[in-house]
Amino acid sequence: MTLGVFVRDNRPRWERLETMLAFIETRGPAKTDRPFLRELSALYRATTGDLAFAQTHFRGTTMQLFLQQLVARAHNQIYRPHRLSSSVFGRFVFSEIPQAIREHLTAVTWSAIIFLMGIALGLSAVQFDERAASIILPNNILNSIYSGQMWTGSIFSVVPAPVASTYLFTSNISVALLAFAGGLSGGLITGWILFQNGFMLGVVFKLCADYGLLGALLAFIAGHGLLEISSIIIAGGAGLVVANALINPGSYSRSDAMAQQGRSAVRMAVACVPALVTAGCIEAFVSPSHAPVWFKAALGLTLGGCFWLYLMITGKSVKVR
């Protein structure tokens, strides 16, 4: 059979498959009916056969290339992953995310240790020399503390809360996601982000304590602190999981270890997103407000507690796939 005859005989079939693919690609499989899918699967199998024939008899021709495209596209539609449905989403949120975090508690612990080391070094740096604070804190905050006033009052009175909350949670999520991505640098970027955030917290604490602002600081962070710090530690843990796969792949190849561990690491990182949105909103709306301290503390503890309860308990009964 010559190429011309082969194309002439089968072209209607290929063109039909192409139109069907164009339909299902743009409109989605939900818009199709049973006869459509039957025909699609039959055409797919027939075209695979044509491709096999073309690979034997017409190797290296453009027609073979076209058939390959067609088969690949049909293959994509027939073996497509589950589209997002409420059950897929529910399983992702209520079992996959918490399971991923429970699986990697060691990494989360290490992440917390690095963060605590940052805090300890921040505390002792200010203890040793007060000027160390200027490494990490901007001048306006420093001056405000030196004059015995919380810097938060002046910032939140100028910037309206909706803008501030958006700014806070977007920048916090960026930091958290960067801590995850930093795992690919062998953990260097992750470690640096964790350490730097801990250091800043340590410096602020020591400085506020020295200038009699400890009570005000605690009252300010009571509402959002626990949620925010938990998130950054979990995101750091996600980065460390990737870094560990990269540095210490065990019996797998580096890329296999990375692909395997990355799947649960990215789930850990995603868990931080809603937590940080909540924390950002509290930080802008509740924390600077004149609400009583006990209310802020209760809110912070409840939310932080719920977050950890969710991570530790949810989805235990569901078998790991």
Place this chain on the structure above:
Amino acid sequence: MSTPNSTWDTRKTELELPEEIDLQVELANVGSRTLAILIDLALGGLVLFIAYSLWELLAHDVTEDWFTRMSSNVLKTVLILLIFGFQWCYFNLFEWLWNGQTPGKRLLHLRVIKVDGSPVSGIDVLLRNLSRPVDTLGPMGLIGLLMIFVNRKAQRLGDLMARTMVIHETAIDWSIFDQVKAQAGAAPVPANTPGIHLSSAQWELLHRYLNRREQFQDEVRQRLARQIYEVLKRAARGTDLEVSTLSPEDWLTELARRT
């Protein structure tokens, strides 16, 4: 139409399908992938620029008018969300909803697929795009470029983690195989002339030329006809076409009728 066998993306890789067919896909290379990223960045930059200009226009208008102040705050919030969305959501959303394509990739016929040939899932897309700060954006892009250059499947770090690769798709155009119409007034092929046998590559060359010649300028059209005539004239040896006095283009049309 983009030409098949693109000169940009020459590396190929084998895929095995469940139907026991080996599929060869064309890997997208440094050039096309960088260009796609640049298009995406330009698109996002344009949106951000418009949003920023709007904000600048309204934000400085600090009057007592509550409506102006509120719209300035709304715009500020939208601007922050847009910057964030472009940084972290643009690639994720498009690749997820458009089955592995962003506007830049779609324009250049690129697509992200799993290394086993199946389409990407949401988690794969997240994995390969959340890692962009480490291997695509800013100076870190050098790492990604180097990886694409060195890796056998042109995977950067994020691709390795997500087990994905970026391929170059060829636009399908069956019309290059159309039967060539005889010229008006041409004599019918004499009844007892033997058919001329062409190899599949020759047949394809002939038909691609004849079906696309209208798109060429006259001079190019004549030159190509002469070149193809030189290649194909040996196939007509021993027939009356060998001694034909037709112009190269008419000769090729005549050849197509005899195959």
